[in-house]
Structures are given as structure tokens and as C-alpha cells.
Amino acid sequence: MSAGNLPVSGSRLWDSLMQMARIGATPKGGCNRQTLTDLDGEGRALLRRWAGEIGCSVTLDRVGNMVVRREGREPSLPAVAMGSHLDTQPTGGRFDGVLGVLAGLEVLRALHEAGIETQAPVVLINWTNEEGARFSPPMMGSGVAMGLFSEEEVLAKSDPSGAIFGEELRRIGWRGEEDPRSLQRLGAYFELHIEQGPLLEAEGIPVGVVDKALGQIWLDVTVEGEEAHAGSAMGPRRDAMMAAAQLIQAVEEIALEAGGDGRATVGRLLVSPDSRNVVPSRIWFSVDLRHGDPAALSAMSEAVRRRAEEISAARQVSARVDLFWESPLIPFDPALVDRLRQAAAGRGLPFRTMPTGIGHDAVYVARRVPTAMIFVPCEGGVSHNEAEAISPEWAEAGLVVLADAVLATARPVREE
Amino acid sequence: MSAGNLPVSGSRLWDSLMQMARIGATPKGGCNRQTLTDLDGEGRALLRRWAGEIGCSVTLDRVGNMVVRREGREPSLPAVAMGSHLDTQPTGGRFDGVLGVLAGLEVLRALHEAGIETQAPVVLINWTNEEGARFSPPMMGSGVAMGLFSEEEVLAKSDPSGAIFGEELRRIGWRGEEDPRSLQRLGAYFELHIEQGPLLEAEGIPVGVVDKALGQIWLDVTVEGEEAHAGSAMGPRRDAMMAAAQLIQAVEEIALEAGGDGRATVGRLLVSPDSRNVVPSRIWFSVDLRHGDPAALSAMSEAVRRRAEEISAARQVSARVDLFWESPLIPFDPALVDRLRQAAAGRGLPFRTMPTGIGHDAVYVARRVPTAMIFVPCEGGVSHNEAEAISPEWAEAGLVVLADAVLATARPVREE
Numbered sequence: 001m002s003a004g005n006l007p008v009s010g011s012r013l014w015d016s017l018m019q020m021a022r023i024g025a026t027p028k029g030g031c032n033r034q035t036l037t038d039l040d041g042e043g044r045a046l047l048r049r050w051a052g053e054i055g056c057s058v059t060l061d062r063v064g065n066m067v068v069r070r071e072g073r074e075p076s077l078p079a080v081a082m083g084s085h086l087d088t089q090p091t092g093g094r095f096d097g098v099l100g101v102l103a104g105l106e107v108l109r110a111l112h113e114a115g116i117e118t119q120a121p122v123v124l125i126n127w128t129n130e131e132g133a134r135f136s137p138p139m140m141g142s143g144v145a146m147g148l149f150s151e152e153e154v155l156a157k158s159d160p161s162g163a164i165f166g167e168e169l170r171r172i173g174w175r176g177e178e179d180p181r182s183l184q185r186l187g188a189y190f191e192l193h194i195e196q197g198p199l200l201e202a203e204g205i206p207v208g209v210v211d212k213a214l215g216q217i218w219l220d221v222t223v224e225g226e227e228a229h230a231g232s233a234m235g236p237r238r239d240a241m242m243a244a245a246q247l248i249q250a251v252e253e254i255a256l257e258a259g260g261d262g263r264a265t266v267g268r269l270l271v272s273p274d275s276r277n278v279v280p281s282r283i284w285f286s287v288d289l290r291h292g293d294p295a296a297l298s299a300m301s302e303a304v305r306r307r308a309e310e311i312s313a314a315r316q317v318s319a320r321v322d323l324f325w326e327s328p329l330i331p332f333d334p335a336l337v338d339r340l341r342q343a344a345a346g347r348g349l350p351f352r353t354m355p356t357g358i359g360h361d362a363v364y365v366a367r368r369v370p371t372a373m374i375f376v377p378c379e380g381g382v383s384h385n386e387a388e389a390i391s392p393e394w395a396e397a398g399l400v401v402l403a404d405a406v407l408a409t410a411r412p413v414r415e416e
Numbered sequence: 417m418s419a420g421n422l423p424v425s426g427s428r429l430w431d432s433l434m435q436m437a438r439i440g441a442t443p444k445g446g447c448n449r450q451t452l453t454d455l456d457g458e459g460r461a462l463l464r465r466w467a468g469e470i471g472c473s474v475t476l477d478r479v480g481n482m483v484v485r486r487e488g489r490e491p492s493l494p495a496v497a498m499g500s501h502l503d504t505q506p507t508g509g510r511f512d513g514v515l516g517v518l519a520g521l522e523v524l525r526a527l528h529e530a531g532i533e534t535q536a537p538v539v540l541i542n543w544t545n546e547e548g549a550r551f552s553p554p555m556m557g558s559g560v561a562m563g564l565f566s567e568e569e570v571l572a573k574s575d576p577s578g579a580i581f582g583e584e585l586r587r588i589g590w591r592g593e594e595d596p597r598s599l600q601r602l603g604a605y606f607e608l609h610i611e612q613g614p615l616l617e618a619e620g621i622p623v624g625v626v627d628k629a630l631g632q633i634w635l636d637v638t639v640e641g642e643e644a645h646a647g648s649a650m651g652p653r654r655d656a657m658m659a660a661a662q663l664i665q666a667v668e669e670i671a672l673e674a675g676g677d678g679r680a681t682v683g684r685l686l687v688s689p690d691s692r693n694v695v696p697s698r699i700w701f702s703v704d705l706r707h708g709d710p711a712a713l714s715a716m717s718e719a720v721r722r723r724a725e726e727i728s729a730a731r732q733v734s735a736r737v738d739l740f741w742e743s744p745l746i747p748f749d750p751a752l753v754d755r756l757r758q759a760a761a762g763r764g765l766p767f768r769t770m771p772t773g774i775g776h777d778a779v780y781v782a783r784r785v786p787t788a789m790i791f792v793p794c795e796g797g798v799s800h801n802e803a804e805a806i807s808p809e810w811a812e813a814g815l816v817v818l819a820d821a822v823l824a825t826a827r828p829v830r831e832e
Contacts, residue, residue: 197645198644199648202652229799229800230681232613236618236797241664241681241683242665245660245665245682248661249665252650263649263650265655265692265694266658266696267657267692267696269685269687271684274684278683279681280682280683286692288692385643
């Protein structure tokens with residue numbers, strides 16, 4: 001252990017995770033604590049109580065982001081922040097988001113118990129509505145804070161039952177007075193999160209140092225052929241389904257050939273006219289492309305367009321490829337990424353550098369604030385699922401890396 | 417022209433087609449005359465009026481099948497029948513079904529005008545609900561007549577608005593007293609129909625002599641992999657969509673390799689969980705396989721199962737292939753098929769022998785009654801569509817072949 005190591009307690013973190021998991025616990029061992037429900041309010045209240053027990057202040061902004069603050073020797077310095085989210089999917093797990101918040105709490109507890117004063121303030125943020133399951137889109141709290149969404153727009157969002165975000169926030173009593181955009185003045189932001197993928201577990205590595213968020217391009221592909229009876233001969237068919245199947249295969253090949261961080265997903269597909277004995281005239285499907293290299297990402301997108309043209313020409317169908325949405329590559333802060341590597345090395349923990357292909361509050365925060373993320377494994381890569389599971393050892397590995405990096409960034413005041 | 421040729425009128429047939437097409441005419445030039453609607457009643461009434469004008473009787477059975485009868489010299493002989501259906505799809509054309517009924521009417525008119533007496537009675541049948549668009553399944557009238565469906569079952573069917581078949585039949589005034597199953601005693605059945613496929617037009621051949629209905633096997637395929645985030649690495653994915661796309665491609669290859677009459681269609685596909693940024697865990701799709709050779713058909717089905725096993729093993733997903741429905745190969749009556757060939761040859765019309773891959777009333781009738789079908793081309797193979805089109809020449813080609821074959825089968829009484 002290096003001198004800067006903070007004596008955090010993995011078992012206390014685990015106990016807190018299990019206590020929080022009781023709020024919204026589901027029969028299958030998961031959590032249903034959706035944003036701005038009464039249960040979300042209960043989870044927030046528990047965090048506020050725990051924060052109060054270690055002398056931290058809690059402030060709220062106008063979209064409900066909670067900021068737990070431990071003052072620094074120099075209150076005017078930009079705060080060093082940790083954070084994630086307490087809200088879950090409807091059939092969510094006990095760790096997605098919660099681990100990052102409660103590990104941050106454990107860092108504050110350890111600082112408190114060890115009586116360590118830091119130069120910069122240390123804050124812990126529970127972002128509102130990361131999941132986007134009840135109110136879409138996801139990452140609303142961090143999105144408003146970083147200026148990507150307007151406050152008014154978010155407050156007016158409605159859930160499928162017609163409930164309004166702003167009204168629900170007020171109803172559960174967690175609407176504050178702070179300007180969310182004041183969080184753009186943070187000095188650094190660290191987020192610990194479960195990987196939500198199987199790589200770390202498969203490689204037996206407890207810590208992922210996340211150095212960037214992959215760029216994403218979302219496409220709409222529409223293949224149009226000609227409706228025909230299922231009894232008609234194969235030769236003259238202009239079968240939209242068969243053309244789409246070939247193109248979907250090509251999309252996979254494109255991601256595999258792109259190598260490295262290349263990913264491609266076809267998550268939705270609609271058939272028209274959708275009848276067992278009618279050759280489809282029209283197939284629509286979504287394509288989600290991701291890559292850590294912007295040039296490689298746009299090459300993937302171009303390759304999809306090229307293959308769509310080739311396949312449609314060969315099959316005498318038409319294929320239209322439209323851009324639905326894109327998100328640029330977000331590099332994390334190199335100095336903070338290095339600090340995470342040093343923290344892992346300092347604790348003797350194997351780690352690997354990796355991108356996140358998944359959206360997190362950190363990805364929005366990184367647009368305005370120096371940011372880095374830590375991943376820990378989750379069993380089988382399963383998440384957004386009641387079966388989501390991690391081991392206490394994995395939780396602790398992420399915790400100590402977070403703790404040491406935060407302390408190194410906020411800088412302990414040395415007693416001379 | 418051989419001596420037995422009947423002087424039918426192609427232009428009178430065309431006029432009748434155009435008159436019938438006014439009942440339920442759509443703005444785009446098609447027809448919406450769905451079964452057991454008021455418009456269906458109007459179409460039936462027009463046919464009854466035309467039949468009366470040439471001295472034919474019209475009887476009705478308990479599921480609404482209309483039988484127009486021209487008595488023979490020997491009324492006790494099994495009748496020689498022609499038929500098809502006047503009902504259409506919601507956005508149907510002017511010829512699908514209607515051509516066969518009104519060509520049959522033209523044959524009766526010509527017999528009447530020429531004063532030809534036949535040994536056997538000649539009947540024309542307008543089958544109830546061939547399309548199955550309003551009340552599913554299709555071919556209900558012929559299905560009940562041939563004993564494939566029970567009368568009670570069909571009378572109790574409801575349409576999407578909740579209307580009941582039996583009540584609608586009574587409401588429009590076309591429920592009769594005859595036992596539908598008495599139609600199993602027909603001596604022969606000929607059905608003229610548009611091809612609903614592009615082969616005849618492409619080959620420039622005006623007459624298809626249909627010698628069999630292809631066997632069909634309908635499969636349900638369920639591919640199950642593992643849900644994953646679209647940001648997760650490609651390597652460990654067990655992507656149900658990519659496996660399904662590969663298997664759908666294989667289904668097409670299997671049909672192409674089966675050659676000849678082999679057909680394969682994937683007309684429906686459902687994705688779960690159906691989200692743009694989630695790797696699908698489950699894909700269900702339908703497979704419709706057809707072939708004129710029963711051994712080749714079951715080999716196709718086996719090949720789908722084998723490829724499903726290979727692909728699922730290679731991709732570490734599971735693929736279940738379930739039989740949903742099957743229909744055997746139905747050979748048509750060789751003597752009647754020959755009679756159609758002779759009729760076409762006798763008129764100097766190029767023809768080809770071909771199977772039907774599509775269900776028709778004739779396919780059910782063939783289970784109990786010697787049957788054959790005649791196809792004529794339709795433009796671009798388009799059908800079940802307001803754009804459905806044929807030329808008056810094609811209509812006449814089918815008409816004369818029908819007329820001559822019917823006359824040869826019912827046998828004119830020679831005046832000595």
C-alpha cells in the first residue's frame with residue numbers, strides 16, 4: 001500500500017449495498033426502484049441519513065440531482081466528485097449505479113473516520129434518472145447539469161402513465177433550488193460502475209480503467225422489395241426479408257472486420273406485411289454501430305451503406321440507410337485515467353484499459369469536466385436484470401481504486 | 417378449332433368482369449368486396465340475376481356457397497363443376513377469384529345460346545370466403561363442403577370487429593338450406609384463376625395447366641441467445657439476431673438448392689427485447705416451405721433443422737424448430753389435367769404444366785372430387801393488390817380452355 005491509500009471498508013460497502021437493495025427489492029433478488037417513485041425517495045433519504053452521520057451537507061438542484069459535500073481546506077477549489085445513480089430499471093439489479101454511489105459514500109466515510117482533510121472539497125453525486133426506463137431519455141440529471149438538455153424540457157417529460165417529471169420530483173419531495181449547471185465547475189469526476197459486459201470476468205481481471213466512451217452511429221435501414229405469395233417461384237422474387245438477412249449478416253462482418261472496439265447491433269426489426277405466407281415487401285431494422293476510433297466508426301457506417309447498395313442491386317430491391325442519431329467519441333481525461341491506473345497498480349490489482357460502449361452519467365459529465373471511470377466485473381456480463389450479480393471482492397477492488405484516485409486528486413492536507 | 421369447341425365470348429366475359437368490379441370498386445382501381453358484407457351480397461345478387469337470364473337455377477347451402485345449375489340430359493349423373501369466388505381482399509383486385517366465376521358463367525351462357533344439351537349437368541360454384549381476409553382461415557366454403565372444417569365451427573367464426581360468420585351470412589340474406597357436403601358428389605371440378613405469380617407472363621405463355629398443389633410445411637423457429645448491451649464487445653455475444661439472420665439466409669439457400677418447385681418464405685419475425693441498443697436474446701420467425709415432391713419437401717424441412725443445429729452450435733445459441741402446420745401434396749386428376757392440355761392444344765394456345773404453390777378452393781375440392789386448374793398470367797405477378805391486372809386476351813385464353821374442357825367432360829348430346 002502506498003502512503004496515500006485510504007482505509008476504506010469493503011464489508012461496510014457491501015452492507016450498505018444490501019441495505020439499499022431492500023428498498024424496491026424484487027422477489028427474484030433484484031431491484032425495482034425507478035426514478036421519482038416513492039421508493040426512489042426512500043433510497044435518497046437513506047443516502048441523506050448516511051451522509052449526515054459523517055457530517056456531510058446534502059444539496060439538491062432543480063432536477064433533483066443530490067450532491068453530498070465534504071468540505072476541503074480550500075472551499076473555493078473546484079470539487080473532486082464521485083457519483084453514479086440510485087435509480088434502477090423496472091427489473092433491475094442491486095449494483096448498476098448503486099455501487100458507484102455507495103462506494104463514493106464509503107470513500108467519504110473513510111475520509112471522515114481517518115480524519116483526513118483534503119485541499120479540495122470532495123463531493124458525491126446521485127444523478128436523477130440515469131436509467132431512462134420511466135422517463136426517456138436516460139441520463140437526464142447529468143444531461144441537464146452539463147447543458148445537453150434544457151431544464152424545462154426535462155421537467156416537462158411524461159412517463160407512460162402520463163405523470164410529469166417535474167410534478168413527480170416535487171411530489172416525492174426532492175426538488176431543490178440549486179442550478180444544475182453549477183456542476184460544470186467540478187474539478188474532476190470519477191464514476192465506478194459494473195462493466196455490464198463479460199470481458200473482465202472472462203479475463204479474470206478485477207479492474208477496468210475506462211479511458212473513453214465509444215462513438216456511436218445509429219442507422220435506420222429500410223429494405224423494399226415486392227410482396228409475393230409464398231407459393232410463387234423463387235426466381236423472380238424480390239424478397240425484402242432475404243435481402244435484409246444478408247445485410248444484417250454483413251453488418252456483423254463489418255463490426256468484426258473493424259476489430260478492436262468495433263460493435264454492431266441490430267436490436268429492432270419490423271416486417272411488412274407480416275404474414276406467414278407472404279414474401280415480405282418491406283423490412284425496417286435498426287443498426288447501432290460503435291467504435292473507439294472516429295475514423296473507424298465512420299468507415300463502418302460507410303461500409304453498411306456500401307453493402308446495402310451491393311446487396312440491393314444484386315437482389316433488385318432498394319435499401320435506404322438513414323442516420324437516426326450519432327454521438328461522438330468522448331475521450332476521458334488522460335491525467336485522471338493515469339491516476340486510476342496508478343491506484344490499481346498501487347493496490348496490486350490487475351487492471352486493463354478499456355472503453356465504455358454504454359452510456360453513463362460520466363459520458364455526459366466528460367463533456368465539461370475532466371472525467372474517468374472504473375469498471376468492475378459482473379457475473380456473466382448480466383445487467384438490467386434481477387439476476388445481476390457481483391462479488392464483494394470485485395466491489396472492494398473498485399472501491400479502493402476509486403478511493404485512492406479521489407484522495408490523490410483532492411490531495412490530503414499533510415500535517416507538518 | 418375442334419368440332420367440340422364452344423363459341424364463348426371473350427368480350428362478354430370482359431364486360432361482365434368490369435360490371436362486377438363496380439361493386440366494391442376502390443379509388444385505385446381495385447375491389448373491396450369482402451365476404452359476407454353488403455357488397456358481397458350485391459355481387460351475389462348480380463350473379464344470380466345473370467344466371468336466371470339463361471334459365472339456370474341457383475341453390476344455396478348452409479354456409480352460403482352458391483350453386484348455379486344447368487341441367488343435363490341425365491340429371492342423375494354427377495355434375496361437371498366450374499367455380500371460384502367473388503369475395504376479395506380489402507385492397508384486392510378485380511380478377512382474383514372473379515375471373516373463374518364469370519368465365520364459368522360465360523361457359524353457361526354459351527351453352528345456352530348455342531342450345532347445347534350436355535349429358536351431365538354443368539354447375540358453377542361461387543364459394544363463400546375464399547380469401548380469409550375478414551374471417552380466418554381462408555377457403556371456408558370449400559373446406560366445409562369437402563369435410564375439412566365443420567359447419568358449426570365455421571358459422572361461429574368472428575371477424576376482428578366481433579361480427580359472427582353465421583349471423584352475417586343470415587343478415588345479408590345468403591344462408592341456404594342445402595347440405596354443403598352434397599358437393600362432394602360432383603363428377604369433376606375445374607377452376608380458372610389468375611396465376612398470382614410472374615412465370616406465365618415472363619415466359620409469354622397464356623395458359624398454365626395446373627397438375628398439383630405443392631405440399632407445404634410451416635415451421636416456427638425460435639432462436640435464443642443472451643441479451644447484452646449494444647456497447648458490449650462482439651466476441652462474447654450470443655446474439656440471437658445474427659444467428660437468425662444466418663439461418664434465414666440458409667433457408668433461402670435450401671429452397672434454391674431444392675430446385676424445381678422448392679420455395680421458402682420467412683414472412684414473420686419478432687425480436688425480443690426489441691430495443692435499438694440491446695443485443696436481442698430471442699428471435700422468433702416463421703418458415704413456409706413448399707415443394708411439388710413430398711420427399712424433397714421433407715428433405716427441405718430436415719435441412720432447416722440441420723442448419724439450425726449447426727448455426728446454433730457455432731454461435732452458442734439455441735434454435736428450436738417446431739412444426740406449425742403441414743399440408744400434403746395434392747395431385748390433381750390426371751385425366752382432367754390431360755383434358756386441359758388437349759383443350760389448349762385444340763385452340764392453338766401455348767401452355768405449360770405447372771403446380772400451384774397457393775391455396776385455392778380447387779385444392780380442397782381435389783381431396784374429394786376429380787379436379788384440375790387453369791392459370792392465366794397476371795401483370796408482374798401482382799395480386800391481393802388493387803393494381804392486379806390481366807389483359808382481355810389472357811382472360812379469353814383461360815375461358816376457351818375452360819369451356820372446351822367442361823364441354824368435353826359433360827359431353828354434348830349429339831343430335832342424330
